[in-house]
Amino acid sequence: MSSPTAQPRTVLIVSDHTGLTAETVARALLAHFPDQPLKYIQRSFVGTVAAAQGVAREVAALASRGERPLIFTTITDASVLRELDMAPAQVFDLLGPGLTRLEGELGVPASRRVGRHHDMHDQQSYLARMDALDFALATDDGLGDRQYGLADVILVGVSRAGKTPTSLFLALQHGIRASNYPLAEDDFERESLPIPLEAHRAKLHGLTIDPRRLHAIRTQRKPASRYASLEQCEHEVRRAERLFQRAGVPVRDTTSASVEEIAAGILAQVRRG
Amino acid sequence: MSSPTAQPRTVLIVSDHTGLTAETVARALLAHFPDQPLKYIQRSFVGTVAAAQGVAREVAALASRGERPLIFTTITDASVLRELDMAPAQVFDLLGPGLTRLEGELGVPASRRVGRHHDMHDQQSYLARMDALDFALATDDGLGDRQYGLADVILVGVSRAGKTPTSLFLALQHGIRASNYPLAEDDFERESLPIPLEAHRAKLHGLTIDPRRLHAIRTQRKPASRYASLEQCEHEVRRAERLFQRAGVPVRDTTSASVEEIAAGILAQVRRG
Numbered sequence: 001m002s003s004p005t006a007q008p009r010t011v012l013i014v015s016d017h018t019g020l021t022a023e024t025v026a027r028a029l030l031a032h033f034p035d036q037p038l039k040y041i042q043r044s045f046v047g048t049v050a051a052a053q054g055v056a057r058e059v060a061a062l063a064s065r066g067e068r069p070l071i072f073t074t075i076t077d078a079s080v081l082r083e084l085d086m087a088p089a090q091v092f093d094l095l096g097p098g099l100t101r102l103e104g105e106l107g108v109p110a111s112r113r114v115g116r117h118h119d120m121h122d123q124q125s126y127l128a129r130m131d132a133l134d135f136a137l138a139t140d141d142g143l144g145d146r147q148y149g150l151a152d153v154i155l156v157g158v159s160r161a162g163k164t165p166t167s168l169f170l171a172l173q174h175g176i177r178a179s180n181y182p183l184a185e186d187d188f189e190r191e192s193l194p195i196p197l198e199a200h201r202a203k204l205h206g207l208t209i210d211p212r213r214l215h216a217i218r219t220q221r222k223p224a225s226r227y228a229s230l231e232q233c234e235h236e237v238r239r240a241e242r243l244f245q246r247a248g249v250p251v252r253d254t255t256s257a258s259v260e261e262i263a264a265g266i267l268a269q270v271r272r273g
Numbered sequence: 274m275s276s277p278t279a280q281p282r283t284v285l286i287v288s289d290h291t292g293l294t295a296e297t298v299a300r301a302l303l304a305h306f307p308d309q310p311l312k313y314i315q316r317s318f319v320g321t322v323a324a325a326q327g328v329a330r331e332v333a334a335l336a337s338r339g340e341r342p343l344i345f346t347t348i349t350d351a352s353v354l355r356e357l358d359m360a361p362a363q364v365f366d367l368l369g370p371g372l373t374r375l376e377g378e379l380g381v382p383a384s385r386r387v388g389r390h391h392d393m394h395d396q397q398s399y400l401a402r403m404d405a406l407d408f409a410l411a412t413d414d415g416l417g418d419r420q421y422g423l424a425d426v427i428l429v430g431v432s433r434a435g436k437t438p439t440s441l442f443l444a445l446q447h448g449i450r451a452s453n454y455p456l457a458e459d460d461f462e463r464e465s466l467p468i469p470l471e472a473h474r475a476k477l478h479g480l481t482i483d484p485r486r487l488h489a490i491r492t493q494r495k496p497a498s499r500y501a502s503l504e505q506c507e508h509e510v511r512r513a514e515r516l517f518q519r520a521g522v523p524v525r526d527t528t529s530a531s532v533e534e535i536a537a538g539i540l541a542q543v544r545r546g
Contacts, residue, residue, distance in 0.1 A: 029368055090374075
């Protein structure tokens with residue numbers, strides 16, 4: 001066992017394709033070592049022996065300065081992987097062991113071709129994601145209320161509560177058609193669901209946020225405006241939450257949730273039906 | 274070894290958090306078995322023994338019908354994981370072996386707390402991504418040419434060549450501030466770089482596309498328009514490519530590339546400097 005040092009450890013993320021899978025797993029693993037100083041280097045599209053030799057030379061240069069880098073790789077071609085294995089580093093072969101087990105379990109050999117997970121080989125699901133993105137952009141900020149019938153989910157909340165990033169993420173990552181409805185003064189005066197939303201109750205997801213956080217976000221956009229004032233933010237959030245409660249709209253607090261978390265929560269709910 | 278069947282195999286993706294890591298790895302592994310019919314079920318936020326027991330009951334119900342499901346999980350809490358291990362399924366523990374090796378290598382114990390990779394624990398990088406997304410939206414479609422100085426990259430191409438999805442993905446996934454510049458007739462008449470782009474040569478990335486594919490995409494939006502006609506698409510793409518070549522702008526073909534691939538290619542180029 002080596003002991004932790006103050007020197008950041010170099011983490012090389014090496015992939016034969018986009019590198020998204022390798023980076024995701026490497027960061028998920030290393031998030032369990034929060035005090036370890038790390039320096040990430042990404043090398044994508046390393047699909048040949050020659051390219052892997054180039055990476056191995058980089059590693060050798062680091063090692064010659066006394067470093068012991070970590071390599072995380074999703075490369076599955078044995079001859080390319082071998083070049084990394086020979087480099088003076090700790091190599092984490094992220095897919096190999098799983099592929100071997102799946103070969104046994106499924107009774108067929110793995111293709112071990114260059115990573116195809118993030119290409120367009122699943123055309124239908126890719127086009128669905130791009131279509132969902134177009135939809136989210138076209139119906140952002142209440143622009144497309146006549147299209148709510150085509151939406152999978154409709155996010156409802158006050159301005160800057162997180163609707164737009166969440167709907168774009170739902171589209172790009174999950175192919176979910178998400179629309180927005182921004183709550184404004186008129187809606188609060190009614191004290192019941194805004195008319196364009198009434199027919200779509202089952203699709204509604206309310207987003208709320210701590211008024212102080214909202215105040216900070218809006219201040220960055222329009223400093224010293226009434227729109228950004230803490231008083232206005234408190235008023236809007238209170239009225240929005242009351243409306244959600246009356247109408248029975250499920251609510252998520254976005255104050256300290258990432259778009260990934262908000263989206264996953266909404267998806268879990270949609271799937272439960 | 275069991276032999277492949279026509280019956281789709283159930284794949285359960287079980288996570289104590291958003292499920293993004295587990296889904297990414299499961300799909301990366303299973304992409305190597307393209308002929309295997311699969312049915313995906315996602316169970317996120319499975320953070321307790323009780324929740325895992327619920328999943329185990331679902332698995333038992335499938336098994337009682339003669340199925341042998343595959344479970345892919347990123348859960349690291351030993352007591353929660355144990356419940357899945359006891360279910361009648363093949364369990365792929367995606368993080369456990371890597372964590373054990375890293376503990377040896379780094380000389381410190383893994384936290385093994387609920388997955389935090391997709392929360393906001395890295396506040397600075399999360400805020401950078403949200404800021405980049407605001408930037409991409411504000412400067413989409415050439416709206417913000419006075420802000421090109423603040424951009425990390427500027428995507429240049431004809432309408433519907435893939436600029437907007439790519440810039441949103443670069444922002445959301447990678448925190449890259451990406452602007453757009455849509456090439457139009459005026460720009461082709463000049464036959465040199467559009468004036469707003471001249472000062473930002475090093476940031477430019479051209480996107481091109483097969484005119485027939487462009488024709489199909491535009492036809493979906495504006496059927497039977499001059500804008501969507503094959504002739505117009507051919508003309509625009511030819512002129513755009515000529516302009517990229519003259520100005521020395523690197524070009525990517527988006528015809529059969531996913532946004533993940535286009536973004537990864539641009540990033541690899543940016544990182545090489």
